[in-house]
Amino acid sequence: MSEQDQQKKRGWAAKAEAAKNAKATAEAEAATEVLDDDVVDEEYVPSEADGGMFGNLPAKKAKEFWPSAKRLMGLLKPESLGVYIVIGLVVVSVVLNVIAPKILGSAMDVIFGGVMGKQLPPGVSQEQFVELMRQQGQENFADMVSKMELTNGINFPKLTFLISIVLLMYFVANIFLWAQGWLLNRIVMRVIKQLRNDVQAKLNRLPLNYFDTRQRGDILSRVTNDVDNVQQGLQQAFAQLVSSVLTVVGITVMMFIVSWELALIALIALPLSGVMAGFIGAKSQKLFAAQWKNTGSLNGQIEESFSGHDLVKVFGRDADMLVRFDERNEALYKASFGAQFVSGVIFPAMNFVSYLSYVGIAVVGGLRVASGSMSLGDATAFIQYSREFTQPLGQIAGMANMLQSGVASAERVFEFLDADDEVEETGTRHLPAKTDGHVEFEHVSFSYVEDKPLIEDLSFSAEPGHTVAIVGPTGAGKTTLVNLVMRFYELNAGRITLDGVDIKDLSRSELRSKVGMVLQDAWLFGGTIYDNIKYGNLDATEEQIMEAAKATYVDRFVRALPDGYQTIIDEEGNNVSAGEKQLITIARAFVSDPSLLILDEATSSVDTRTELLLQKAMAALRTDRTSFVIAHRLSTIRDADTILVMENGQIVEQGNHSQLLALQGAYYRLYMSQFAGEEETAVDDSTAVHS
């Protein structure tokens, strides 16, 4: 984030929240009160920088591994030809890679044979020499020599031939390895791109209900982290798992072909290193947990004292905070030293095990070569095999983990993709270019949850050009009512018409393009203030945008920002206050020039004086439009043509301000409780003033 953006943050008001009136606050209190007050410190999520190779968190587990894995593989179906080619290439390259050391061993034998052959006394044949040795009692040596192909000097044509073969094999193997990687990368990226597009398309088809009933964080992680995870799983795990498994199998086979005794020695090292890794791994896992805990608590303190920096200054607590920091910092140092040391030991320890098998092979191999039951070339080939053996094994463990987490993620993505779509739209009828904005609710019933009716048999009519204020206690269904006009939800019964047309017969886009909506929660996307206003009407000219900004008092505060209209609203929108954000969202609705305007608590965070000015501007905006206004402030409600008083999903009263006060019913009570603060006696005066 740019430093300039931050300059706007003022003093204590880093995240300034403009004042709200008492009613709004009461609601907020009610909402937060629900939270448990015994919160545990937030779980610290480790980053990759924290851990070593055994420091990773255990992978998420899939609920049903195989069906999900199958479906994940099913994604590759359109590319099945490519996948078969990839597998074919992998098989060939692994086979070549596995056979090559054996041939290299033969090359070694050719060299050894040449050397030994030279040592024969001139004119003595190999058989004669072996006989000679036996007579001298060197049975072993005689055996070895008898098995060898002795030549007088190295057989260079043969050596050249073998080396060329090996090089050719390696060359082909590596070309294939490269080709399969290249191909697989393309396939996976195509599949993932499609998956991402599916997710995006799905996002637009899901009913709002879906988003209301789930945690936002959960949906977010499904469409972002989980898709990334699937990509990783496919790209890395899939390819490497196949080649690693094949390599391990191939090498094992070759080892047994060359010498089953040595193969056993090499395999004995396996459980040994498994036990070792398991032991150290478990221990380091614990130490890493301690490291994370300490990191969490230290980072927590850093976060707190940097976020509450002003408070620390104002209360002069710097020295105290430093002492606490130093304590935690020291604790983290100790914990992370332990974790890093123990996990660091794994590497040498595993090395030691592989040295053990190396020594074992060198000694036993040496003895066997010396006794003639094995050629030197086979022994060197074996050393190479045993070295190449451990690497793919480690990879398989890592890849299995990655694949498991990839499948778990895929499962979550599939769940998202399988959710029910919005009700199909018909779009059989159309509205004229200029609508009057006559809205009619006819016996409308609606509920979010099946057996909890919210709105029942509700009817009313909003005349063209009228302002309809909706008031009522929290949970009365005010926001729901306007959401139904937008067809964000489907009705259970009854119908809503716009200019006489049932909104169900309109396409959603046609309906919504007629309506300008300013929501309770002022949402801006990451981008400049200018672009955010323009979002309301992508075809708006700069002039129109400036006009809207001036009319909605956005211009006034934007001028004081270092970057003016080019100020980037960052993720949390920290550089503008809540009230300012609301103003921008109003400007956004302003440029869209709708026939029907819906303002849902649009100015709750704006200070009252600005709101008053704003209202004059909005009055102009509202003149020839039907507007629905949900508000708490008297000044907003008072001038409405119609006030709908809602309670428990019902309209209990309707009329204008003075009519409703005169009724002394629900509106009167609401009015008293909300606006008549401490001095109840003044009520009569005020009623007199307004009626």
Place this chain on the structure above:
Amino acid sequence: MLVTLIRRYSKPYLPQIVAVLIFQLASTIATLYLPSLNAKIIDEGVSRGDTDFIWRTGAMMLAVALGQVLTAIAAVYFGARTAMAIGRDLRRSVYRQVSSFSAQDVNRFGAPTLITRGTNDVQQVQMLVLMGLNFMVSTPIMCVGGIIMALREDLSLSWLVWVSVPILVAVVGYLVVRLMPLFRSMQTKIDAINGVLREQIIGIRVVRAFVREPYEAKRFGDANQDLTAVSVKIGNLFVLMFPAIGMILHLSTAAVLWFGGQRVDSGDMQVGSLTAFLQYLLQILMAVMMGTFMAMMIPRASVCADRIGEVLDVEPSIHNPVSPVVPAEKKGRVEFRDVTFKYPGAEAPVLSNISFTAEPGKTLAIIGSTGAGKTTLVSLLPRLYDVASGSVLLDGIPVTELDASEITSRVSAVPQKPYLFSGTIEHNLRFGKPEATDEELWEALETAQARGFVEEKSSGLDRRIAQGGTNVSGGQRQRLSIARALVTKPNVYLFDDSFSALDVATDARLRKALKAKTRDATVIIVAQRVSTIADADEILVLDNGRIVDRGTHDELLETSPTYQEIVESQLSVEEVA
């Protein structure tokens, strides 16, 4: 910056670093000695059929392997210790530095990025040091050692080392250098695409209300295309890596056999030496490869180091005076003289020509619309910012000439955003005065109208508060933060819109209780609600950073059109009539 930082912070740990080097050297020598023993088995054992020799040398190999593992563990011990200690020291420096910042310095960076720099960035540098000590230093040792050992086996084959190592470094280096920026770019693209999705989900109602689905789909499609393009590019390069490395290793092997074979044939070299040489070469190449991979961490850590350096290099903009003035009287008289303040880079000043005096025992109120500069104004007294021109005086002495502790002990503030620290209620209340007694705490809670909800829970003062105070309601947070200020019993109280989250009745009770407690103190209240300030001794009406009117509530109702507008906008029953 990375080098400077590491050099500066590793200085105290020089002996440990030397220890790492010595142990790494020892373990490398042991590693290298093994193939040479293996060669002996072939040359002196196998060729002569001397099985005793094979057993003896085998035992020796075992001893060497054991030595290797022990020295390697020792190296890891000192390496981990040093790296973690360097991380600890660096973190402490960043923390101390930020502690000395003024609000302006903090805002220049922004708290979130400072947090990242103090946590994640330090960790990255720490990891680099760790990897460096554990792996990177062994690369040159392995190279030099391997080359020496290889040369001992056969001098004239050494050219193979000189050829193969540079080729490997060139190939791996080329790929890494090409890949690094692509990886970075891929991360940005992933962030971008996830950002688009996040916005679509959070803003789904807005997207649907404005029928922007096609627009968003296009935005997403573009981001997806970008990401795919980069990923394919990375893939294309990345899949070259292992075949290329494999080819280099295999070519080297073949070359050793071929050229070595000729030397063996001519009797200049033994077969065992040939296999040893082969293993040395492979070991050298592996070490080089490892080192090159580790080097991939450097650019990332170096970005982090730069970011840390930026923080450490800042000269804090507000200093304690070198020789602070000790005030003769401590009453709490606050005076602003022709104060003007502008945020650096902003077009317009936030405050212009502000002058007023707030007397002990009196209440001064400041009212005005959002963005009028109210909060900035009260931030100037505790020196969260320093004025551009004019001066702010406490008991006649400019705050710039007072010691920081002098100001903090006499001025208590309740910020607009009532931030609470994680811990207990008690710990938060004692924040300003750790030595306060429980009675004092309860008294403050009583005044702040917070006693009720604190007593309500059995945990009372020990009730847990989450970071930022998110587990209590806005109104409770505000009252606790007022109580926190009350505990310190200062000469000057600053309330920055501190009653906004309270309902009218609580607000009134609180102010009444407060009045009794703050009889001798100077009280400055910033508010938006007229009822909160109606009984103040003087009200300043702020608009666009200027004082447009001043007077009492009644005076202003008569004379100030701006004030009248504010009152009108908040029209409710008790006023006006």
